[in-house]
Amino acid sequence: MRCYVATMRSRLCSALAMWLWLGLSTGAQAQSTPLGGRIADLVRQAALGDGVGLLVMEGDREIYALSPDTPRNPASNQKLVTAATALLELGPDHRMHTKLFGRIENGRIADLVLRGEGDPSLEHVHLWELADALADRGVRAVDRIWVDGSFFDDQILPPAFEQQPNETAAFRAAVGAVAVDQSSFVLRVLPGPSVGAPAAVRLAASGYFEVDNGMTTTESGAPNVIASQRALEDGRMQLVLRGTMPAGLVGVGYRRRIEHPLVYAGHAMVDALDRVGIRGGRRVGLGRGPDGLALLADHESPSLAQLLHPVGKDSDNFYAEMILKAIGAHRATPATSARGAEVCQSVLERAGVPRGAATIVNGSGLFEGNRIAPRHLVQLLGYVYQEPRVRAEYLAHLAIGGVDGTLRRRLSDLPSGVIVRAKTGTLNDAIALSGFLVAAGDRERVVRFSYLANGIRGKQGAARQLIDDVLRAVAAEMN
Numbered sequence: 001m002r003c004y005v006a007t008m009r010s011r012l013c014s015a016l017a018m019w020l021w022l023g024l025s026t027g028a029q030a031q032s033t034p035l036g037g038r039i040a041d042l043v044r045q046a047a048l049g050d051g052v053g054l055l056v057m058e059g060d061r062e063i064y065a066l067s068p069d070t071p072r073n074p075a076s077n078q079k080l081v082t083a084a085t086a087l088l089e090l091g092p093d094h095r096m097h098t099k100l101f102g103r104i105e106n107g108r109i110a111d112l113v114l115r116g117e118g119d120p121s122l123e124h125v126h127l128w129e130l131a132d133a134l135a136d137r138g139v140r141a142v143d144r145i146w147v148d149g150s151f152f153d154d155q156i157l158p159p160a161f162e163q164q165p166n167e168t169a170a171f172r173a174a175v176g177a178v179a180v181d182q183s184s185f186v187l188r189v190l191p192g193p194s195v196g197a198p199a200a201v202r203l204a205a206s207g208y209f210e211v212d213n214g215m216t217t218t219e220s221g222a223p224n225v226i227a228s229q230r231a232l233e234d235g236r237m238q239l240v241l242r243g244t245m246p247a248g249l250v251g252v253g254y255r256r257r258i259e260h261p262l263v264y265a266g267h268a269m270v271d272a273l274d275r276v277g278i279r280g281g282r283r284v285g286l287g288r289g290p291d292g293l294a295l296l297a298d299h300e301s302p303s304l305a306q307l308l309h310p311v312g313k314d315s316d317n318f319y320a321e322m323i324l325k326a327i328g329a330h331r332a333t334p335a336t337s338a339r340g341a342e343v344c345q346s347v348l349e350r351a352g353v354p355r356g357a358a359t360i361v362n363g364s365g366l367f368e369g370n371r372i373a374p375r376h377l378v379q380l381l382g383y384v385y386q387e388p389r390v391r392a393e394y395l396a397h398l399a400i401g402g403v404d405g406t407l408r409r410r411l412s413d414l415p416s417g418v419i420v421r422a423k424t425g426t427l428n429d430a431i432a433l434s435g436f437l438v439a440a441g442d443r444e445r446v447v448r449f450s451y452l453a454n455g456i457r458g459k460q461g462a463a464r465q466l467i468d469d470v471l472r473a474v475a476a477e478m479n
Contacts, residue, residue, distance in 0.1 A: 038473050039064040046466040051455030054467075055374040056474060057382075058447045063474065068378075071358060071371035072452040075425030076315045077432040078365030078372070081358075083308050083397055084380055085340075085347045086323050087390040089330055092305040096326065098122055098178065100130050101293035107140040108280065113289035114269050115148040116178030118329065119301040120310075120322035123181055124204055124268055126299045131272035133297035141280030142273055146289035147266040151177035153334040156261060158321040160367040168229060168256045172366070173318045175325060176261035177335075180205075180268045182318045183261045187239070189225050190251035192217040199245040207284070208258070208267035212240045223252045235263035235286070262286055305393040312397035312423055313405030317364035324363030337362060348376060351383035365425060374450035377434045381448045385436070395421050398435055401471075411468055415479035417441060420471055422449075430454050431463035437471060439478040447474055 043052065043066060055068035086094075096119035102109040114130075116122070134142075156174040164172060173183035181204075188202040199215035210232060215225065224243040232238055237259045245251070258264045266284035273282060301307065307323065310316035321337070328339030341360040349355050353376045361369035384394045399405030401420035402412025411420050422435025434450035451467040 033063070035473065035477050036064050039470050042466060042469050042473065046462055048453055048456055048459060048463055048466065051453060052463075052466075053374045053452045054450070054470070055378050056447060056449045056470070057378055058445065063447070064470075068375040068450075069373050071373045071376075072454045073368065073427065073430045074365055074370055074372045074377070074434075074452055075427045075430040075432045076317075076365040077377060077423055077425040077434045077450070077452065078360070078363065078370045079311050079315065079320050080377060080423050080434060081344050081348065081360065081372070081380060082320050082324050082327075082340075082363040083311055084384045084390075084394060085327055085344045086304055086308065087393055088347055088384075088387065089327055089343055090304055092303060092390060092393045094304040096301040098126065098130070098299045098301075099295055100134065100297040101289070102142075102296050103293055104137060104139055104296070107138050109134075109139055109142045111144050111146060111289050111293065112142045112269075113146045113148050113293055114178055114265065115151075115288075116176075116265075117151050118175075118177050118179075118322050118326045118335070119299075120179070120182065120316075120319040121301055121307060122179060122265075122299070124272070127180065127265075127269050127272035128275055130297045130299055131269070131276045131278065134273070134278060135276040137296065139278055142278055143281045144283050144285060144289075145266050145269050146285055146287050147178055147262045147269075148288045149177040149262045149286065150288055151329060151333055151335060152325050153336045155337065158324075158364070158366075159337050159361045160369040161362070163367045170255045170257050171317050173257045174259070174261050175318065175321050176265070178265040179261035179318075179322065180265045182316075183258050183264070184255050184318075185258050185264070186253050186255050187225075187227060188251055188253045189215065189223070189241070189245055191245045191247045191249055195219045195247055199241075200251075201241065203239075205264055205267040205271050207270055208236050208264050210236060210238045212238070214240070214242045216244055218244045218246050221246050223249065225252060225254065227254070227256075229256065229259070231259035235260040236267075237264075305396070308393070308397040313399045315406055315424060317366050320364040321362060348380060351376075351380045353379055365427075367427075372452075374434070374452055377450035377452075378448045381434065381436065381450070385446065385448070395436065398422055399424065410464070411471060414472065414475045418475040418478050420475075425452075426460070429457045431456055431460050431467075433464075433467045437475055437478060439475070445478050447478065449474075 054066040056063040096117040098116045101113040170184035190200040226242040324340035325335040329335030359371040398421040399407035406424040418439045425432030437447040439445040453463040456463045
């Protein structure tokens with residue numbers, strides 16, 4: 001018995017010694033250089049807990065590593081994967097088309113088909129241009145408008161977006177192969193002609209809305225607009241308005257998400273036709289429409305390289321989710337978010353990330369579901385940087401510290417000649433920043449980094465401050 005206890009005590013001591021050695025060696029590795037030591041001090045002082053992962057590398061050399069292999073919620077750093085996959089799979093010059101098909105007989109089109117390929121930049125003005133093309137062909141009437149969204153599947157709400165079902169803000173917009181104004185609308189409320197009169201409401205694609213306007217005009221005070229919305233069975237939207245609008249104001253505007261992008265696009269097309277004087281029944285329906293119709297007009301999107309700027313610089317969720325489906329469509333249609341995510345996994349694998357090590361559910365990083373490690377992102381950044389056919393476009397889509405996008409008010413004080421190009425990420429419980437530090441000179445130096453901080457609810461400011469201070473320390477050594 002005494003021998004058994006001694007043996008167990010010896011094993012426990014050995015295990016404790018190994019645990020201490022691992023902990024000390026990790027710390028020693030992080031502090032093996034003065035720069036690594038400074039970063040370690042910054043991490044300790046921030047005291048953000050064990051939800052922080054950080055990896056800083058120059059070439060194959062690790063400058064600093066803290067839990068770099070633990071997958072975490074990347075927030076909008078997920079967009080780095082979406083953008084890289086889009087450039088590598090579709091190419092920087094890829095463009096998306098929105099087309100009108102029909103048969104013109106005596107100035108009338110019985111069935112007009114509006115067909116899209118998921119252009120995230122499609123706006124009302126582009127539908128006006130398509131309508132102008134019809135008017136130029138002598139079209140005076142349209143009986144039916146078919147909105148063909150078959151390039152994408154029927155899942156208009158991206159994965160994980162169901163986690164906030166009552167959210168009406170535009171950042172949670174639905175997606176569709178034909179989607180206008182980023183699947184959002186502007187509710188404009190103006191005072192009525194006199195005190196006590198109903199307030200005036202202005203809406204583009206007004207046929208999409210069933211409005212219950214209970215707002216009144218008051219003599220003074222502040223605007224008080226209470227708006228609720230719900231989807232109707234036909235895909236349109238009911239909008240209930242209550243509150244007051246003071247006389248003398250020019251009005252107020254609010255941007256909100258629409259409920260069904262394809263139906264909204266159909267009614268936006270009605271407005272476009274009306275604008276150029278094309279009348280008729282113009283009944284809106286969903287579907288491919290009759291076969292054998294001729295191409296009448298075509299709108300082409302900007303290049304993919306340009307479409308990625310809102311993704312990287314402004315962290316636009318709608319653009320990211322539309323582009324994820326476009327990636328999926330490159331393999332097969334109808335496109336699905338899941339197929340787009342699978343292609344993203346393939347690109348990560350080519351970058352050296354073991355298949356399944358990262359979890360991808362959507363393209364924007366919104367809500368809970370995605371999981372990726374700092375090392376995975378650093379590997380991806382290195383892989384893309386080594387690809388000359390996409391490197392310039394990938395760097396260009398990222399925000400520049402102190403200059404533009406979500407970094408315009410951060411990291412403007414780096415040493416001369418050093419800039420940061422990176423993607424931010426923000427959720428209630430996650431702060432992220434991953435990208436490149438680039439120092440120009442006789443020998444260009446490039447540092448790749450990824451910082452994923454989870455479990456920091458209420459400490460978002462401190463979490464941002466930590467990575468900014470880390471990058472200042474690294475930049476000072478690069479100059």
